[in-house]
Amino acid sequence: MKVLSIAVNTFRENLRDKLLYNLLVFALLMIGSSVVLSRLTLGEFHRLILDIGLGSINFFGVLIAIFVGIGLVSKEIEKKTIYTIVSKPVARYEFLLGKYLGLSITLFVNTVVMAVGLLVVLYAQGVPVEGMLFKALALIFIEFMVITAVALLFSTFTSATLSAIFTLALYVIGHLTADLKVFGAKMDDLSRGILDGIYYLLPNLERFNLKGHVVHHLDLGGSDLMLIVTYGATYTAVLLFTASLIFHRRDFR
Amino acid sequence: MVPNPDLVVQTEQLSKVFRVGFWGKRVTAVDSIKLEVRSGEVFGFLGPNGAGKTTTLKMLMGLIYPTSGRAWLFGRDLGDPQTKARLGFLPESPYFYDYLTSREFLGFYGHLFGLWGAALDKRVDELLELVGMTHAKDLQLRKFSKGMLQRVGVAQALINDPELVVLDEPMSGLDPIGRKEVRDLILRLKESGKTVLFSSHILHDAEVLCDRVAMILKGRLVACGRVTDLLDQGTHHQVELVVDGLTPEGLDHLRPLTEKVVRQGDRMLLVLKSQQQVAGALEIIRAAKASLVSLNPQKGSLEDLFIREVAGHRSSSENRA
Numbered sequence A: 001m002k003v004l005s006i007a008v009n010t011f012r013e014n015l016r017d018k019l020l021y022n023l024l025v026f027a028l029l030m031i032g033s034s035v036v037l038s039r040l041t042l043g044e045f046h047r048l049i050l051d052i053g054l055g056s057i058n059f060f061g062v063l064i065a066i067f068v069g070i071g072l073v074s075k076e077i078e079k080k081t082i083y084t085i086v087s088k089p090v091a092r093y094e095f096l097l098g099k100y101l102g103l104s105i106t107l108f109v110n111t112v113v114m115a116v117g118l119l120v121v122l123y124a125q126g127v128p129v130e131g132m133l134f135k136a137l138a139l140i141f142i143e144f145m146v147i148t149a150v151a152l153l154f155s156t157f158t159s160a161t162l163s164a165i166f167t168l169a170l171y172v173i174g175h176l177t178a179d180l181k182v183f184g185a186k187m188d189d190l191s192r193g194i195l196d197g198i199y200y201l202l203p204n205l206e207r208f209n210l211k212g213h214v215v216h217h218l219d220l221g222g223s224d225l226m227l228i229v230t231y232g233a234t235y236t237a238v239l240l241f242t243a244s245l246i247f248h249r250r251d252f253r
Numbered sequence B: 001m002v003p004n005p006d007l008v009v010q011t012e013q014l015s016k017v018f019r020v021g022f023w024g025k026r027v028t029a030v031d032s033i034k035l036e037v038r039s040g041e042v043f044g045f046l047g048p049n050g051a052g053k054t055t056t057l058k059m060l061m062g063l064i065y066p067t068s069g070r071a072w073l074f075g076r077d078l079g080d081p082q083t084k085a086r087l088g089f090l091p092e093s094p095y096f097y098d099y100l101t102s103r104e105f106l107g108f109y110g111h112l113f114g115l116w117g118a119a120l121d122k123r124v125d126e127l128l129e130l131v132g133m134t135h136a137k138d139l140q141l142r143k144f145s146k147g148m149l150q151r152v153g154v155a156q157a158l159i160n161d162p163e164l165v166v167l168d169e170p171m172s173g174l175d176p177i178g179r180k181e182v183r184d185l186i187l188r189l190k191e192s193g194k195t196v197l198f199s200s201h202i203l204h205d206a207e208v209l210c211d212r213v214a215m216i217l218k219g220r221l222v223a224c225g226r227v228t229d230l231l232d233q234g235t236h237h238q239v240e241l242v243v244d245g246l247t248p249e250g251l252d253h254l255r256p257l258t259e260k261v262v263r264q265g266d267r268m269l270l271v272l273k274s275q276q277q278v279a280g281a282l283e284i285i286r287a288a289k290a291s292l293v294s295l296n297p298q299k300g301s302l303e304d305l306f307i308r309e310v311a312g313h314r315s316s317s318e319n320r321a
Helices: A002-015 A019-039 A045-078 A081-086 A091-122 A131-155 A158-174 A177-185 A187-201 A211-215 A223-248 B053-060 B102-112 B117-130 B146-157 B176-191 B202-210 B227-232 B248-257 B275-287 B302-320
Strands: B007-020 B027-031 B037-038 B041-046 B068-073 B087-090 B165-169 B195-200 B212-217 B220-226 B238-246 B260-264 B267-272 B293-298
Touching: A002 A091, A002 B102, A019 A045, A019 B146, A045 A081, A045 A091, A045 B238, A081 A091, A081 B087, A081 B146, A091 A223, A131 A158, A131 A211, A131 A223, A131 B146, A177 A187, A211 B068, A211 B275, A223 B302, B007 B053, B007 B195, B027 B053, B027 B220, B037 B238, B041 B102, B041 B176, B041 B202, B053 B068, B053 B165, B053 B227, B068 B102, B068 B220, B087 B146, B102 B117, B102 B146, B117 B248, B176 B195, B176 B202, B195 B202, B202 B302, B212 B227, B212 B302, B220 B302, B227 B302, B238 B275, B248 B260, B248 B267, B248 B275, B267 B275, B275 B302
Parallel strands: B041 B195, B041 B212, B087 B165, B165 B195
Antiparallel strands: B007 B027, B007 B037, B007 B068, B212 B220, B238 B267, B238 B293, B260 B267
16 A cells, blocks of 8 residues: 555656656657658558657657656655655555556556557558557567666666666667677687576567567467566566665665 | 663664765764653754764664664664654655645655545644645645745654654754744644654754753764753853942952953943852942842853863864874
């Protein structure tokens, strides 16, 4: 119940933040502009709208997750609001989970708004909508959950600026981890071991990317989808657990 | 050692060492502090900026962990959820959630204590009334002045009707009216049987409000006790006399007893060295047929004590160096 109160409060605070609306407006503009861009291409304009649309939702969602996410904890410490909460009968992990849940609700609402924007564009352009599109959107949302947890983890022990840089870096690396494995395969045993270790340690965010499937009308089985969702949920849980451990030991100076 | 359950706050050798900078240099912020706050009293925690007041209060509130020593609230270990339900805390110059109205803000804290619905609405209205903020209940906090924020902050600390109210520098940054309001509020809390522990570097406030005070300097406790006892300690009580129509001969007799003489026409202000001189001085004034206008024993102030302690501390550390 306390977690939920903190979550609702965080959501309410997010909703009144201008940054959120700026990012959302840009995302919708990007999705809308895909119509104009597709005019420039020869044929295949369905593909371009879907590609740009899903890409924009992913990119702006991640920006929201990072820039709102890093402020979740560091802003509370800076403004000393956390003092009034932790001195009440609220465990520190409850505070952290509440904050996480609050931003998750914000991101969910944002994803829905952006998805509706995309659907409107697709409908207006007469692009057929397949079930795969919704699976792709669901996985984009799971990716947001992982990124938010990463941002939260970093913000429990570093400043807001460093957390933003680290999280953004991890987002980029997370989409390229497959290369680590390929690269490692060409190296000696020790280097391969190290690269494989990093590969398994870092989140493999490319797993959540179904743009290719949507654009090329490929299907993804239910069990595969479940596996990816489970991967995302487990990874998030481990991140949140680690964040709670660090947060529990921390001095609020 | 066994905590005394009658004490609201009790600390034993409480210390905090921070590691600062790249090399983790050790800085002792609080050094072996022993504090005892009794139920129902207003306790002032005094010291200059950077003395370790906030660090001590934060340790008590479970925001930072002590390096060594122990502390209890209501005879229980720090961090116990049951004790947290019995206290209220206002940090120094807090900012809170800018985009919430004071009603939403207090409602949120109420939820943390399991208050919902009509009971919560009633409590929030009561508190806004108590701190005189009913007129601003639907205004967002970012539009508040510092004094208004402080008052909403106090309301936040009282949402659970706590037995112990801890206020960190509640008067700092407020104008004289705001300070008086906070003072009145602390006295009202005391009347309703609450224990109040507050830190301040404004000594006058403490002198007026506190039953007992502790003075901290560079992390160490330098004085602790009832305000009156501390003021009596070591101060020799001067007495001021105002006399009309004193003849020069009379003044000559009085001189050996006085420390200072100020003449204003026919009127004279005499400062006696100590209370022991009063009887003799009155005898001389009567004999000289002069008239006594007023007699004022001069009390020392916490400020005098404080300045003496700081000076003493400086000279002792210079001697050590």
